[in-house]
Amino acid sequence: MTDFLQNCIDGVMFGSGYALLALGFTLLFGVMKRLNLSFGPSIMLGAYAGTWVYLNFSQNVVLVLLATVITTVAVGIYVERLCFWAVRRDATIASMVSSFAIWMQLEEVAMHLLPERTYPFPTFFTSTVIDIGPFFVRSEHISMFLLTLMLLALLHLFLFRTRPGLALRAVADNPLASAYMGINSSSILFLAFAVVSAIGGLAGFLILSADSQVTPYFGLWATFKGLIAMMLGGMGSLPGAILGGLLLGVVEANAFWYGGPVIRDISAYLLLFVMLIVRPGGLVGQRIVARQQAAYERV
Amino acid sequence: MLELQAVGKTFGALQALRGVDLHLRRGTVSGLIGPNGSGKTTLVNIITGVYAPDSGRVLLDGKDVSRASANQITRLGVSRTFQNIRIFNRMSVLENVIVALIGHDKLGLFPLLGSVRGVGGAGVEAARRTLETVGLLKQSNLFASELPLPLRRRLEIARALVCDPKVLVLDEPAGGMTPAETASISELIRSRIAPGRTCVVIEHKLDLISRVCEHLCVLNHGEKIAEGDPRSVMSQPEVIEAYLGRA
Amino acid sequence: MPNDYLLTIISNIGMISLIALSAYLLLISGEISFGQQAYFGISAYAGAIATTLWGWPLWVALLFGSSLAALAAGFVGLLTLRISGLYFSIATLAFAEMVRLSLFELTYQVEIDGELIGPNGAEGFGEIRWIFDNDVSVLEYTLVIYGVLLLVLFCLVLIERSPLGMIFRMLGQDPLLTRVQGLNPVRYKVTAAILAGFIAGLGGTLYAHSFTYIEPQMFNIMLGVHSLAYGLIGGLGTVLGPLLGVAIDIGFLESLRVIQGYRMIVFGGLVALMLIFMPRGILDENRVYRLKNAVRRWFRA
Numbered sequence: 135m136t137d138f139l140q141n142c143i144d145g146v147m148f149g150s151g152y153a154l155l156a157l158g159f160t161l162l163f164g165v166m167k168r169l170n171l172s173f174g175p176s177i178m179l180g181a182y183a184g185t186w187v188y189l190n191f192s193q194n195v196v197l198v199l200l201a202t203v204i205t206t207v208a209v210g211i212y213v214e215r216l217c218f219w220a221v222r223r224d225a226t227i228a229s230m231v232s233s234f235a236i237w238m239q240l241e242e243v244a245m246h247l248l249p250e251r252t253y254p255f256p257t258f259f260t261s262t263v264i265d266i267g268p269f270f271v272r273s274e275h276i277s278m279f280l281l282t283l284m285l286l287a288l289l290h291l292f293l294f295r296t297r298p299g300l301a302l303r304a305v306a307d308n309p310l311a312s313a314y315m316g317i318n319s320s321s322i323l324f325l326a327f328a329v330v331s332a333i334g335g336l337a338g339f340l341i342l343s344a345d346s347q348v349t350p351y352f353g354l355w356a357t358f359k360g361l362i363a364m365m366l367g368g369m370g371s372l373p374g375a376i377l378g379g380l381l382l383g384v385v386e387a388n389a390f391w392y393g394g395p396v397i398r399d400i401s402a403y404l405l406l407f408v409m410l411i412v413r414p415g416g417l418v419g420q421r422i423v424a425r426q427q428a429a430y431e432r433v
Numbered sequence: 434m435l436e437l438q439a440v441g442k443t444f445g446a447l448q449a450l451r452g453v454d455l456h457l458r459r460g461t462v463s464g465l466i467g468p469n470g471s472g473k474t475t476l477v478n479i480i481t482g483v484y485a486p487d488s489g490r491v492l493l494d495g496k497d498v499s500r501a502s503a504n505q506i507t508r509l510g511v512s513r514t515f516q517n518i519r520i521f522n523r524m525s526v527l528e529n530v531i532v533a534l535i536g537h538d539k540l541g542l543f544p545l546l547g548s549v550r551g552v553g554g555a556g557v558e559a560a561r562r563t564l565e566t567v568g569l570l571k572q573s574n575l576f577a578s579e580l581p582l583p584l585r586r587r588l589e590i591a592r593a594l595v596c597d598p599k600v601l602v603l604d605e606p607a608g609g610m611t612p613a614e615t616a617s618i619s620e621l622i623r624s625r626i627a628p629g630r631t632c633v634v635i636e637h638k639l640d641l642i643s644r645v646c647e648h649l650c651v652l653n654h655g656e657k658i659a660e661g662d663p664r665s666v667m668s669q670p671e672v673i674e675a676y677l678g679r680a
Numbered sequence: 681m682p683n684d685y686l687l688t689i690i691s692n693i694g695m696i697s698l699i700a701l702s703a704y705l706l707l708i709s710g711e712i713s714f715g716q717q718a719y720f721g722i723s724a725y726a727g728a729i730a731t732t733l734w735g736w737p738l739w740v741a742l743l744f745g746s747s748l749a750a751l752a753a754g755f756v757g758l759l760t761l762r763i764s765g766l767y768f769s770i771a772t773l774a775f776a777e778m779v780r781l782s783l784f785e786l787t788y789q790v791e792i793d794g795e796l797i798g799p800n801g802a803e804g805f806g807e808i809r810w811i812f813d814n815d816v817s818v819l820e821y822t823l824v825i826y827g828v829l830l831l832v833l834f835c836l837v838l839i840e841r842s843p844l845g846m847i848f849r850m851l852g853q854d855p856l857l858t859r860v861q862g863l864n865p866v867r868y869k870v871t872a873a874i875l876a877g878f879i880a881g882l883g884g885t886l887y888a889h890s891f892t893y894i895e896p897q898m899f900n901i902m903l904g905v906h907s908l909a910y911g912l913i914g915g916l917g918t919v920l921g922p923l924l925g926v927a928i929d930i931g932f933l934e935s936l937r938v939i940q941g942y943r944m945i946v947f948g949g950l951v952a953l954m955l956i957f958m959p960r961g962i963l964d965e966n967r968v969y970r971l972k973n974a975v976r977r978w979f980r981a
Contacts, residue, residue: 169766216952216956217952217955220956221955221956227712227765227766227769228955228959229955230712230766230769231712231905231908231909231912231951231955232951232952232955232956234714234905235905235909235947235948235949235950235951235952235955236948236949236952237948238902238905238944238945238947238948239944239945239948239949239952241944242942242943242944242945242948243945246941246942354901358777361770362774365770369766396781396784396785397785399777399781400778400781400782403774403775403777403778403781404774404778406770406771406774407771407774407775407778410760410763410767410770410771410774411759411760411762411763411771414763414767481860483856483860502859502864503856503859503860504859504860504861504862504863504864507859507860507861507862508862513860519854519856519857519860520857521849521850521853521854521857522853523849523853523965523966524846524849524853524965525969528846531846532846532847532850532861533861533862535843535846535847535861535862535863536861536862536863537862574973576965576966576969578966592861
């Protein structure tokens with residue numbers, strides 16, 4: 135029982151990393167009703183930039199962080215222009231497939247830029263173990279968890295208390311009406327991608343610092359974990375992203391403990407598969423029934 | 434023939450229909466009119482099985498079809514067109530009509546490998562005849578997306594007509610048309626389509642209604658406010674108020 | 681006698697075309713599946729086990745592997761009946777990854793001639809020696825592959841011209857309208873899934889025997905996205921569309937020495953551009969229609 139609870143604690147801590155990734159996905163989906171499958175690789179390129187700075191330029195943590203975030207945003211904008219802005223509004227799946235294609239591109243670029251298998255990534259977390267009764271927690275995980283909550287609060291503030299945030303929500307709701315209100319949905323898409331990429335860069339920085347290394351598999355990994363966490367929580371929902379990330383973390387931690395790394399990964403996908411079939415709206419979403427959906431379509 | 438008993442439907446906080454009774458007699462053309470938002474299309478969607486009523490019943494030839502799905506209702510002999518035109522844009526005009534026959538097993542689902550696209554065949558013949566009835570025979574081989582709006586509406590009518598339905602529902606067949614186009618399609622409906630067939634026509638345009646309908650039913654805010662022959666219904670004060678507002 | 685290198689490329693085009701056709705079938709009936717590689721992989725392993733460990737002849741193994749794949753596809757098709765669009769696509773992705781990861785745990789070895797042969801988790805499954813044991817040359821095997829491909833193409837063309845083909849295309853354009861025509865989509869969605877799974881399966885078993893070595897990593901997302909991309913690039917208006925896409929990638933891009941090592945960048949960029957300017961591919965429905973009409977008119981003249 136102790137093991138199980140320890141796993142749950144580990145899961146919640148690690149899950150906050152997933153939650154951060156999911157936040158990026160869900161914000162974009164909430165605003166643009168589209169999935170960006172190049173999210174992970176964009177972050178990876180950002181991380182590579184950070185690593186490059188760390189190895190060749192300066193070991194200053196802030197500079198590395200800036201390099202990571204700025205590069206992620208730059209790559210994000212590239213993806214945005216090619217896969218989302220240029221594609222017809224209602225072709226949501228086309229955007230998704232397109233972003234998958236660009237993911238292939240980005241992976242190859244990454245391979246050419248940094249051909250080694252792993253690179254060190256700076257860590258600014260001091261790693262200590264904190265004992266709480268029969269359980270223990272690693273300090274860097276607690277830091278990540280708290281930072282995630284802070285980020286969620288900041289995001290909420292941004293969306294609900296600022297004018298750009300309001301514009302974002304307006305476009306998410308009804309782009310045509312927003313256009314009539316003078317909101318340029320193209321700029322909003324740009325803004326959304328920039329914000330999302332920044333969060334992604336930050337998430338990547340935190341996760342990789344805790345890990346203290348970056349490998350070429352990070353891109354794929356980040357995309358899938360973020361995607362799974364988002365869908366578990368419910369697409370388009372910010373609190374859902376957090377819940378989904380934590381749920382994923384807990385399930386994975388226990389699966390790993392009792393079954394090993396492969397079982398852990400299978401469980402993640404199994405959880406996603408079952409959730410999609412039984413409750414596609416996720417933890418937070420409503421039960422979507424196909425026939426009801428027709429009622430909301432303008433038939 | 435087609436009967437609605439106390440049909441109600443709610444979408445979230447909006448009650449689209451409330452206690453609507455309707456009785457369509459065989460072979461008559463009934464018009465369903467009312468301001469926008471009065472629930473006409475919702476009613477038609479319930480009749481054709483797109484969604485089920487929250488209360489009340491729908492009876493087709495005495496059989497309760499309230500919970501039947503759209504494909505089941507179509508097979509029972511109800512055909513329809515759509516207010517915002519639904520056709521298969523990536524198929525030809527001829528194919529758009531043939532597809533209706535597949536659903537009615539007229540072409541035989543098994544064996545599924547009978548040729549449809551080749552020249553000849555009873556299905557293709559029936560489709561051509563129907564296209565001729567609506568005046569689209571010349572455009573048979575055009576890609577559906579290339580048709581202008583009035584012809585698209587005719588295509589939808591052809592598709593609904595080809596299986597000789599017991600009940601034909603036309604949802605704003607003259608929507609978006611100029612007066613000349615409206616007159617043309619009214620004449621088509623009146624002379625070639627309506628005779629001997631049970632029809633429900635949703636329409637705003639009074640000239641089409643007066644030319645085509647023998648019976649009118651007026652909805653407002655989800656309730657039936659008048660019913661009867663066109664002349665007397667149109668002169669009722671509630672109906673005038675619903676459409677034009679109080680003086 | 682064409683050299684073996686060229687024959688290998690031609691073989692690959694043939695086998696990959698099968699998984700491309702599999703994804704294409706689902707694309708035209710309205711669903712984007714990121715998971716056809718699962719059925720390709722299931723059949724690869726099953727077929728290879730059948731010939732290598734159980735001593736079955738190739739054509740029986742082919743049917744066995746493909747049927748297993750079709751069964752799995754039908755199972756997934758049934759489970760995903762009530763979801764569509766994005767949810768469906770992600771679900772297929774999840775299933776395919778589950779299959780791939782499960783293959784890491786698959787160990788089934790049999791002693792043959794003093795050696796342990798069979799799938800061994802991450803180490804893969806080697807010594808799939810049917811071609812060598814039965815003295816089949818590279819040329820002969822290439823002909824086998826294309827024989828199967830031609831048979832599949834023939835069946836798909838028949839379906840295309842039949843009511844079933846029309847129903848698939850109707851579903852791909854407007855499922856609600858399809859219902860209103862009196863058709864219950866359920867039957868056809870599952871049929872499409874099973875057919876697509878079977879076709880992918882054919883490719884899988886042939887692939888295992890051509891390569892003589894398979895491992896779980898071969899059946900990953902990349903394969904799935906590629907199989908989709910071929911239809912999207914080549915065109916969704918005809919069965920020749922996905923073949924065109926495969927030919928462009930494996931035939932053309934692969935051989936362009938100038939972009940050696942950058943093939944993904946070019947291919948990925950190509951897909952993205954196509955989705956902007958020609959979302960239904962080069963041979964889309966409209967273009968195919970015009971071509972057919974033109975041919976018809978030319979014959980009449």
